[in-house]
Amino acid sequence: MASLRVAIIGCGSIAKHRHLLEYQANSKVDIVAVCDKVEERVNETAQRYQVKAYTDYQAMLAKEELDAVSVCLPNYLHAPVSIAALEAGCHVLCEKPMATSIQEAEAMITATKKRGKKLMIGHNQRFVPSHQKAREMIANGELGKIYSFRTAFGHGGPEGWSIDGKNSWFFKKDEAFIGSMGDLGVHKADLIRFLLGEEISEVAAFVETNAKTDTDVDDNAVCMLKTESGIIGTLAASWAYVSKEDNATRIYGEKGILRLEDDSTYSFIVHHADGNVTNIDLGGIQSNEEDGQTTTHVIDHFVDSILNDIEPLVNGEEGLKSLQVILAALESSQTKTITKI
Numbered sequence: 001m002a003s004l005r006v007a008i009i010g011c012g013s014i015a016k017h018r019h020l021l022e023y024q025a026n027s028k029v030d031i032v033a034v035c036d037k038v039e040e041r042v043n044e045t046a047q048r049y050q051v052k053a054y055t056d057y058q059a060m061l062a063k064e065e066l067d068a069v070s071v072c073l074p075n076y077l078h079a080p081v082s083i084a085a086l087e088a089g090c091h092v093l094c095e096k097p098m099a100t101s102i103q104e105a106e107a108m109i110t111a112t113k114k115r116g117k118k119l120m121i122g123h124n125q126r127f128v129p130s131h132q133k134a135r136e137m138i139a140n141g142e143l144g145k146i147y148s149f150r151t152a153f154g155h156g157g158p159e160g161w162s163i164d165g166k167n168s169w170f171f172k173k174d175e176a177f178i179g180s181m182g183d184l185g186v187h188k189a190d191l192i193r194f195l196l197g198e199e200i201s202e203v204a205a206f207v208e209t210n211a212k213t214d215t216d217v218d219d220n221a222v223c224m225l226k227t228e229s230g231i232i233g234t235l236a237a238s239w240a241y242v243s244k245e246d247n248a249t250r251i252y253g254e255k256g257i258l259r260l261e262d263d264s265t266y267s268f269i270v271h272h273a274d275g276n277v278t279n280i281d282l283g284g285i286q287s288n289e290e291d292g293q294t295t296t297h298v299i300d301h302f303v304d305s306i307l308n309d310i311e312p313l314v315n316g317e318e319g320l321k322s323l324q325v326i327l328a329a330l331e332s333s334q335t336k337t338i339t340k341i
Contacts, residue, residue, distance in 0.1 A: 003030045004303060005065060009057045009081055010072035011036035011045045012163045014095055019070045020049065022299035029303060035060050041163070057081055061088040068118075068306060071095060074169040075177050079104035082119070086111040091118040093302045097186045097326065098319035100177040105323055109316040120302045120312035121319030123190040127297035129282035130260045130268040134251065135195050137258070137270075144254025149233030151192055151249040153184035154241035157212065157219065171215040179217030181207055181326045185237030188249070189325035190314070192225065192235065195251065199321060202226040204338045205329035211240035223329045247285050261285045 006029050008015050015034075023029045035054040036042035046053035054060035061069075061084060068091040071082050079099040082092045086108070098121045099105040112119040125131055137143060155161075162168035169175040170183065193199060205223040212219045219239040226232050248262030259269040266279040305312040328339040 003028050004067040004306060005030055005032045006068050006070070007031070007033040007035065007060060007064060007066050008070045008072060009035045009060075009085070010070075011038070011041050012072060013161055015070065015072040016045070016163065018296060019072055019093075019299065020045070022295050023070075024049065025295065026300060026303055028307060029299075032066070033060055033064050058084065061085060061090070066090050068093065068302070074175040075182060076100055076175050079108055082108050083111045086115050086117050086119065089115060089117070091120075091302075091306050093120045093122060093298070094319075095122045096190075096319070097178070097182045097323050098316065099323060102320065102324065102327065105316065105320040109320065112316055118302070118305055118312055119316040119319075120298075120305065121314045121316070121322075122298050123187060123314045123319070123322065124296035124298045125187050125191040125285075126194045126313055127301065128261070128285050130280075130285070131191060131195065131249075133268055133280075133282065134249075134258050134260055135197070138195060138251065138253070139197055143251065143256055143258065146196060146231050146251060146253045148231065148252040149192060149196070149250060150235075151188045151233070152236040152238075152246045153188050154180075154236065154238035155184075155245040156242045157239035158183060171212065171217060173216040176217050178326065178330065179209070179215070180219050180237045180239045181221050181329055183237070183239075185221055185223070185235060185329065186322055186326045188235050188237065189225075190318070190322035191249065192233070193318075193322060193325075195249070196227060196231060198227045198229055198231075200225050200325050200328075200341055201228045202338055202340050203325060203328040203332050205332040207329055207333035211238070221329065221333075223332075225325070 023031050031051050033052040034045045035057045042053045069085045071094040078094050082094045085092050158170040159166045207218045207221040210220050221237045223235040249260040251258040255273050257271040267282045268280040270278040324341050328341050332339040
């Protein structure tokens with residue numbers, strides 16, 4: 001296969017600033033079509049990339065000979081559109097969270113296996129250099145026994161990022177299903193699972209709406225997580241960090257402390273138990289506030305997984321496990337109990 005014929009479904013900000021740019025930069029890809037129900041938006045995008053425009057994804061899937069699609073839609077459409085694309089014979093890269101329920105996620109995985117296609121979920125935090133180095137260090141035992149962690153992802157809210165601003169679907173429960181926990185918290189749930197190499201077994205959480213008005217989704221959450229081996233830590237997700245984005249993680253181990261993405265100069269810092277400090281600049285994390293970084297490596301990995309017939313690092317099963325963590329956080333907050341996964 002000389003190049004993949006790819007289409008993007010949904011022409012909002014994540015498509016505009018990430019998927020389209022990264023597909024265009026990949027020499028193994030030809031973008032052939034874009035789809036969005038907003039005619040003016042899709043026509044503008046199609047003109048910019050010199051591709052076909054569709055307002056109906058089903059018509060696009062029927063007419064175009066596609067190898068793969070990116071699903072960049074509101075959360076409630078992730079599962080049905082991904083399944084339709086898989087059944088049409090396309091590999092699928094779906095934005096996070098992969099679905100709004102375990103049942104939807106399982107249906108996506110079933111469709112993947114039935115059609116023999118790749119399904120990847122867009123959890124870009126796994127591809128950040130500092131996070132990959134941390135995973136390797138932890139797996140090699142360089143931190144010794146891991147005791148605890150804390151991780152946070154917060155910014156001023158999607159109104160500053162979404163193409164529709166304050167009118168965005170992010171704030172509408174019937175379209176988003178979940179707020180900051182689905183937008184940001186699921187990234188960190190996936191990251192902690194990736195870094196520690198084990199699953200979350202119990203969740204206790206406060207998931208609140210206390211910063212935004214005119215919305216019925218959460219905008220501020222703090223969770224306590226416990227892994228299978230007994231490592232405990234906290235996860236915070238917020239649309240209430242009004243002055244500066246926080247995307248930092250710390251891992252506390254027997255032989256030292258890892259600080260990831262919480263220093264303006266060094267993305268990877270180790271505070272060794274003997275008092276020595278190691279500072280390493282591995283390049284900053286991809287951020288909505290940054291325009292200088294050109295790739296999250298998600299697109300490149302998705303393309304390579306198709307062309308080389310390898311399982312994506314974040315396949316459907318991995319996406320489901322991270323989704324289960326945020327669903328457990330919702331349940332814990334609603335029932336005021338510790339939720340077991």
